Amino acid sequence: MLKELIDQFYLENQKNKDQTKFYITDAGKCPRSVFFKFKNAPREPMDARILRIFERGENIHRSIFNILYRLRLGVVTEIPIPSQEIISGRADAILCVGNENYVLDIKSINSMIFRNMSAPKEENVYQIQLYLHFFNIKKGILLYIDKDQQEMKEFFIDYDEALCKSLMDKFNALKDQVEKNILPARLADYPRNWQCNYCPFKDVCKMENGEEYKKQTEPQKP
Numbered sequence: 001m002l003k004e005l006i007d008q009f010y011l012e013n014q015k016n017k018d019q020t021k022f023y024i025t026d027a028g029k030c031p032r033s034v035f036f037k038f039k040n041a042p043r044e045p046m047d048a049r050i051l052r053i054f055e056r057g058e059n060i061h062r063s064i065f066n067i068l069y070r071l072r073l074g075v076v077t078e079i080p081i082p083s084q085e086i087i088s089g090r091a092d093a094i095l096c097v098g099n100e101n102y103v104l105d106i107k108s109i110n111s112m113i114f115r116n117m118s119a120p121k122e123e124n125v126y127q128i129q130l131y132l133h134f135f136n137i138k139k140g141i142l143l144y145i146d147k148d149q150q151e152m153k154e155f156f157i158d159y160d161e162a163l164c165k166s167l168m169d170k171f172n173a174l175k176d177q178v179e180k181n182i183l184p185a186r187l188a189d190y191p192r193n194w195q196c197n198y199c200p201f202k203d204v205c206k207m208e209n210g211e212e213y214k215k216q217t218e219p220q221k222p
């Protein structure tokens, strides 16, 4: 009884906003799934358990912010990138250590991935590179937290102008496809790519075979 009520609470309180801009977190994601998000294509319903996992991640972020403030590292947190036409996002924090400014991006991950991690995830590097780009800051820190064991690993990232240009070019190309209703191709290793396993648009992805997106726009289901 209680379990069902709690699940229902999470499902009823999730934020389902129409997407009008790219998010920085879309960098590195399958362009076809981002396209479906823009088109409000039918998606698999969200699981309340996943929403609780997201919430736990947010709580871990808040605890780290609290420590950073107490360390007096000149911290500002949850800072939106300067407004522009195509992309929006919010960096976890900007801090100052040894007279150097850093963008901080915090990621909470499970123990198994954490244990085997010797380099930052590619998509996380893309995201922090874009924060560096929009804030005009040259250095970033990706801080990974093992949410089961509370261990931490940090990786220092230097701004890479060429990478940011290629990421922005990809966003601009996808914007063009969204506007012209041209469906991006499936990932080259579809359906084995790990993103396909977790993709809420699996069904519509499988059904849509042409270049032009033909599905009727339907509201997202909770």
Ligand code: SF4
Binding pocket: 030, 031, 032, 033, 185, 186, 187, 190, 191, 193, 195, 196, 197, 199, 200, 201, 202, 205, 206
């Ligand atoms: S199923 Fe795979 S290829 Fe299709 S939209 Fe999702 S992530 Fe992309």
